Amino acid sequence: MPAQHVSRREFIKRNSLSGLGAVLAPSLLTHAATAATDRPAIATSHSVAEPPALLGGKPIRSKEWPAWPVWKPETDEKRLLEVIRSGVWSRAGVVTEFENEWARTVGAKRSLAVVNGTNALITALAQLDIRGGDEVLVPPYTFIGTVAPILANGAMPVFVDIDPATFQIDPAKIEAKITPRTRAIIPVHILGLPADMPAILAIAKKHKLAVIEDACQAHMAEINHQKVGTFGDAGCFSFQNSKNLAIGEAGAIVSNNDLFMDRCFSYHNYGNPYGMASGVIGAGTIMQGNKQRITEYQAAIGLAQLKRLDAETTLRNENAAYLKAKIETIPGVVPYKLYDHVTRAAFHLFPFRYKKDAFKGLSRDIFLKALSAEGIPCSKGYATLNNMPYLNDAFQSKNYRKMYPKKQLDFNQYVTQNHCPENDRICNEEAVWFTQNMLLGTRADMDEIADAIEKIYRHADKLVSLK
Numbered sequence: 001m002p003a004q005h006v007s008r009r010e011f012i013k014r015n016s017l018s019g020l021g022a023v024l025a026p027s028l029l030t031h032a033a034t035a036a037t038d039r040p041a042i043a044t045s046h047s048v049a050e051p052p053a054l055l056g057g058k059p060i061r062s063k064e065w066p067a068w069p070v071w072k073p074e075t076d077e078k079r080l081l082e083v084i085r086s087g088v089w090s091r092a093g094v095v096t097e098f099e100n101e102w103a104r105t106v107g108a109k110r111s112l113a114v115v116n117g118t119n120a121l122i123t124a125l126a127q128l129d130i131r132g133g134d135e136v137l138v139p140p141y142t143f144i145g146t147v148a149p150i151l152a153n154g155a156m157p158v159f160v161d162i163d164p165a166t167f168q169i170d171p172a173k174i175e176a177k178i179t180p181r182t183r184a185i186i187p188v189h190i191l192g193l194p195a196d197m198p199a200i201l202a203i204a205k206k207h208k209l210a211v212i213e214d215a216c217q218a219h220m221a222e223i224n225h226q227k228v229g230t231f232g233d234a235g236c237f238s239f240q241n242s243k244n245l246a247i248g249e250a251g252a253i254v255s256n257n258d259l260f261m262d263r264c265f266s267y268h269n270y271g272n273p274y275g276m277a278s279g280v281i282g283a284g285t286i287m288q289g290n291k292q293r294i295t296e297y298q299a300a301i302g303l304a305q306l307k308r309l310d311a312e313t314t315l316r317n318e319n320a321a322y323l324k325a326k327i328e329t330i331p332g333v334v335p336y337k338l339y340d341h342v343t344r345a346a347f348h349l350f351p352f353r354y355k356k357d358a359f360k361g362l363s364r365d366i367f368l369k370a371l372s373a374e375g376i377p378c379s380k381g382y383a384t385l386n387n388m389p390y391l392n393d394a395f396q397s398k399n400y401r402k403m404y405p406k407k408q409l410d411f412n413q414y415v416t417q418n419h420c421p422e423n424d425r426i427c428n429e430e431a432v433w434f435t436q437n438m439l440l441g442t443r444a445d446m447d448e449i450a451d452a453i454e455k456i457y458r459h460a461d462k463l464v465s466l467k
Contacts, residue, residue, distance in 0.1 A: 048451055052462070053374050054374075054466065055462060060448050066440040067437070080297060080300040080304070083300045084297055092277070097299065098303050099252070108235065111254045115293070116250060117236055117251035121212065122149040122153065123268060123290075125155070128183075128233060131153055132399070132404075135157075135158045137159075137174060137186070138188070139187070140384060143216075154400070167431075168193065169187050171200055186213075194218065194338070210232070210233045213232045217238070217243065237251055242435070244312065245305050245306060248301070271285045271288050271289025272284075272285050272286070313347075316346070316439040323439075323449060330454060332356070333353075333355075333358075334355060336351050349381070349436065350435075364429060364430070366463055366464070367456060382427055382431070391414065
């Protein structure tokens with residue numbers, strides 16, 4: 001999804017990076033303005049005393065970061081070549097095998113592969129009968145692919161502000177947004193960090209709301225050792241090229257509800273009866289549907305990637321924990337917080353909040369330029385999704401004007417009602433991202449990230465005059 005906004009898929013292409021995470025101890029916040037020379041240095045493997053690269057100094061890093069996606073011909077190509085040579089390329093047994101493996105991996109009864117994560121959400125919403133006139137609660141800190149499916153089904157997105165410490169939808173703000181028209185909540189495990197599902201599920205149960213988890217960035221993340229995507233009525237995943245399991249383009253729905261999954265299968269195959277093979281004609285179409293099937297060779301790529309996913313997730317978590325220990329004492333750097341019941345994160349992205357006052361007033365834009373100049377790619381991440389023109393474009397469509405009263409489609413009023421100040425601050429002032437492939441590096445790579453941040457902190461007074 002994502003005034004300048006970088007999409008999830010564009011971001012990996014442009015920046016080729018990875019995660020970061022920690023929580024700045026409260027006691028450190030009181031020292032945010034402490035001069036760099038007055039505080040002990042973090043242990044570094046590079047000289048942070050040298051001038052910043054942005055001012056002509058030597059960059060901390062000159063090596064390439066780990067490439068993504070990973071493809072190992074010696075282990076990955078045999079099955080793919082078999083599929084290609086078979087001539088059976090439309091959905092068949094290999095897709096079913098991938099679906100079974102994905103369901104087993106996340107601990108769900110069933111899985112359905114579809115063309116992408118966006119259409120996984122479209123399908124799930126449609127088969128939970130979320131339609132025109134309904135409202136769906138959703139966080140604003142996400143990719144457009146979370147909100148577009150709500151509009152595609154004719155429903156109205158209602159934005160619930162985030163908890164800035166976790167970057168996730170704030171459960172304490174959900175009930176104030178519930179109306180008689182509210183039908184569902186879409187918690188988004190954004191950045192690969194789990195949302196507070198126990199609290200969200202309790203609210204959903206109280207108000208009889210459906211829960212569709214957007215786990216598109218959260219492969220293998222866990223709450224109390226249960227995989228995200230398996231808590232709600234449905235879980236939706238993406239296997240787009242930047243994702244922690246990369247196929248190029250694909251997605252999946254998981255659920256333990258057989259009737260729901262039967263309907264999803266029919267929907268993804270033109271609305272033909274559940275179980276009908278692709279290409280079969282004349283059996284009779286039983287429901288409104290679409291064509292969202294993936295190919296056999298996509299599934300073969302997914303099966304190859306799946307073999308490495310658990311080990312890669314462990315490595316990301318280990319490097320994230322190490323990096324946290326390296327940077328959590330730097331004033332002005334406030335790494336994210338995980339909820340207490342999170343037993344594993346996915347770290348599709350590694351975010352922290354940047355507090356410019358601790359960096360002598362150095363703007364986030366210059367901080368990012370300085371960090372990039374040190375060889376550490378980075379991004380400010382999402383722009384505010386809850387006030388973009390795509391919403392008004394939907395509201396002015398013929399369908400929306402027929403389904404909703406004119407007052408409800410007043411865009412200025414909508415933006416006011418859906419104002420999310422915490423999200424504004426994260427998007428416009430504070431968020432800094434690294435992408436997941438960086439966390440597949442070494443401890444020395446993590447040292448270089450920390451050294452670069454420390455170097456900028458120590459020379460912020462020289463950088464602050466740059467524009």
